[in-house]
Amino acid sequence: MSHVRIEGLTKRFAGKPPAVAVDNLSLEIEPGEFIVLLGPSGCGKTTTLRCLAGLETPDEGGISLGDQTVLDVRGKVNLPPNKRRIGMVFQSYALWPHMTVRRNIGYPLRTRRVPREQARTRIEEAAELVDCAALLDRYPAQLSGGQQQRVALARGLAAQPDLVLFDEPLSNLDARLRDQVRAQLHELHARLGFTAVFVTHDQSEALALGDRLAIMKAGRIEQLDTPERVFEEPATEYVAGFIGMSNRLPLLRQGEGWALASASGADGQAGAESQTVVDELPVPRSHSEVSARLRPDDLQLCPAEEKPPAHSVGLPAEVVDAQFGGRHMDVVVTVGGSRLHAQAPLTGKPWARSLSRGQRVTAWFAKDVAIYYDADGVRTAGHTPTAAVGA
Template identity: 60%
Template sequence: MTSRFAVSGLTKTYGTNVVVDHLDLDIEHGEFLVLLGPSGCGKTTTLRCLAGLETPEGGSIAFRDDRVFDAATKVNVPAHKRNIGMVFQSYALWPHMTVRENIQYPLKVRKLKQAIADGAVDSAAGMVDCGGLLDRYPSQLSGGQQQRVAVARGLVAQPDLVLFDEPLSNLDARLRDQVRSQIHQLHQNLGFTAVFVTHDQAEAFALGDRLAIMKSGKIEQYDEPEFVFENPVSEYVAAFIGMGNRLELRRGHDGWITSADDVVDLSDAVVRDRADEGKTAVARFRPDDVSLHDSMADVPAGNIALHAELVTYEYGGRYFDVTVKTGVEQLSLRANATRHSAALRASRPGDPLVVSFSPSSLRVYTDSVPDSADAPRDLATTGGRS
């Protein structure tokens, strides 16, 4: 299928700072594309360029077969003529307007009187369970209600493209999950084309038909969520999508060796490139791929086992979030509370224990540098996808 929306060579700078760097994107009709990355990677600026709220210095943007921006030919269609819907992080509802007037606003700007007469506002409000709020003002709504109204306003005019700028980040955890599910259901039912910006990997995996993971204004990986989850192309991507555990390895005569001088068999691991003796590599894996044991005798056959010591643990109901140290590195894991509660509560920091994991859970990068500054370890959430 030919892409309905295409971005080519998009470049945006602020002074000498290149925020979006010759970026290419193709967005299919009906696709929900997620731009995922940390603060400062250029994802929101890319979204604002699509919306016409920022003017790039280079490249082009096409909606269907029409160029809405082209630096070479000086085409720059203003935002109000691009037929987009926008859902902001801050809701951005007009405080002096009722919910009905807020949702109706895009229809009035586009002079779609027939849509108003046909009940488009009531229909949009009903889609997000806000039909009973139409006569209220934003100040009379909760944060979740305001964001649902903002979603209705973004969809009411049936725009060519709906842009979401981190719309869930101001909501508490329970409301965030509810509104996320509602957006997902709306997309399944209506089939609108969307670009969604977030730094949250759980949102990205739940919503995206494809993910574009951004780094320093460029796309590091662009693929379906399942492929990104299983095959992160770089250590940066692996760290960002939940592989928070990191082992530095060096290639010795007998194989790969950890900082604790344990020999690790990587014959069943996913190794992106070969490395000769004396070279280094980094293994990435998820906390929920790691098991906790009392001794080496408990390690399943075929697993990689490491001697470690307890750093700390936190109770989470049915599990404990456990941090251990092996060599110079700390690893995170989730231990079943029923099985490990007694032993953990009797333990003290520094007590010896054993951890293990399947070599197939590892993703090994031989082009990484020790303690890579590019890898956003603090943003990887425990447990991978959730």
Template identity: 90%
Template sequence: MSHVRIEGLTKRFAGKPPTVAVDDLSLEIEPGEFIVLLGPSGCGKTTTLRCLAGLETPDEGRISLGDQTVLDVRGKVNLPPNKRRIGMVFQSYALWPHMTVRRNIGYPLRTRRVAREQARERIEEAAGLVDCAALLDRYPAQLSGGQQQRVALARGLAARPDLVLFDEPLSNLDARLRDQVRAQLHELHARLGFTAVFVTHDQSEALALGDRLAIMRAGRIEQLDTPERVFEEPATEYVAGFIGMSNRLSLRRAGEGWTVVGEPGADGPAGVPGPAVAGELPVPRSHGEVSARLRPDDLLLCPVEEKPPGHGVGLAAEVVDAQFGGRHMDVVVTIAGGRLHARAPLTGTPWARGLSRGQRVTAWFPKDTAIYYDADGVRTAAHAPAAPVGA
């Protein structure tokens, strides 16, 4: 285990204009902590990981692992990857096809010139940790995708590195295997307590694995906090949208109430007031326009002749599509031209089975499930978190 400190990390790629992939990023990782870098393609998460590994040379910054400085641009220090005591698990598995599982796992031990008997013990120990001891004499072509990924994980742990880096290691697995390997990885970290940085664009992986999440945007950390805090209290609208609050309503104050503002693609021009909002919103009077973010699970439907509960906020909507989801219907509706996703439970509301395109319904949500953001994408004062959030 090792304490990791990143200070002022900046990486630019040449071009017209040049691209700033990582922008003055600073981050401290405690020994044994599992940090997840989460964000869309192009946000800088993989470049940050590659700078940690020594596979990219930053333009500015400093990185230390424990007491050792592995990168200091000003001090002209830049240790190569094989001297950083780092294990890495790649998206593509990157197993040598001509080597057995035993030799693949032992490869980093050979590069570190670990004695043969000690290397044999570590190989068997690492294979046992990921439940692939019975595969040691097979070749990668004889393994399933899940088995190959477990071998790659064993290889990353065999040399007992100070830091293990994961570059979207589960993205090539099918859904069932992804869940299985993710659970094994979570259990393995709990048992061994290694320090880890895990890159992904999948919010489910991030929430399940991370001790803390770093949501990245344009090479910077937009929010850094525990999975629970990021999920329940996204600090900005960008974070809310990426962590699963995909439904967005633009709202404008109209007297004592609110109306939905038309979105591009509506019947009228964008920005024209749409249907009135039935219900009060917990937004300060100082805000004339806000954006409300909701998860699909929190947007519910009822027939137009029914009123939402007293704690609900209702909106006139039209059904675009309805798909059977087992115990619920996954429904797409339009409100003032904007498309939103709702989930209509079938238990207790059998009418939802008959939803059809063009049908008028009322979409509603409990007012405390939405989070409201101002024009700058920052949470309104009424919903600001109790403590500062961010890097």
């Protein structure tokens, strides 16, 4: 285990203009902590990981692992990967096809010149940890995808590194295997307590594995907090959209109430086709324009003639598509100019089974389940997380 400190890390790639992949990023990781870098393609998460590994040379900044400085751009320190005491698990497994599982797991031990007998013990211990001890004499081509990924994990742990880096290691597995290996990885970290940085674009992986999540945008950390806080209190609209609050309703203040902004004019005022949707929302009066963010399972549907519950916002909607999802229907509706996703439970609601394209319904949500963001994408009401925003 090792404490990790990243200070002012910046990485640019040549071009006109140069592309800034990582932008003055600072982060501290406690010994034994599992940090997940989460974000879409191009946000800088993989480049950050590669800088930690020594596979990319940053333009500015510093990195220390424990009491060892592995990168100091000003001081012209940049240790190569084999000097950094790290383990790495790749998306593509990266196993040597001509080597047995035993030799693949032992490869980092050979590069560190670990004595043969000690290396043999470590290989067998690492293989036992990930349940692939019976595979040691096989070759990668004889293994399933899940088995290959477990071998890659064993290789990353065999040298007992100060830090283990994971570059989207589950993305090549099918859904069942992904869940299985994810659960094994979570259990393994709980048992061994290694320090880890895990890169993914999958929010379910991030929520399940991370002690803290760093949501990245344009090379910076948009929010850094526990999975629970990020999920329940996304600090910005960008984070809300990425963490599953995919439904967005743009609203403009209209007198004492609010109107859908889908038909707003060039001056930003609600157009003639806008409808007042609710008289009161938990938003400070200083805001004239907000966006409400909701998860699909927070958006409810009922027949058009049925009145939604009290303390809720009801909106006339039209069904675009409805798909059977087991215990619910996955439904796409349009509200004004907004396309929204809802999950209509089938238990006790037989009418939801017959939802069809073009059908008029009422979409509604409880006022307190939505999170509201101002024109700059920052939360407008309620408790603001203490996480780093824009750090």
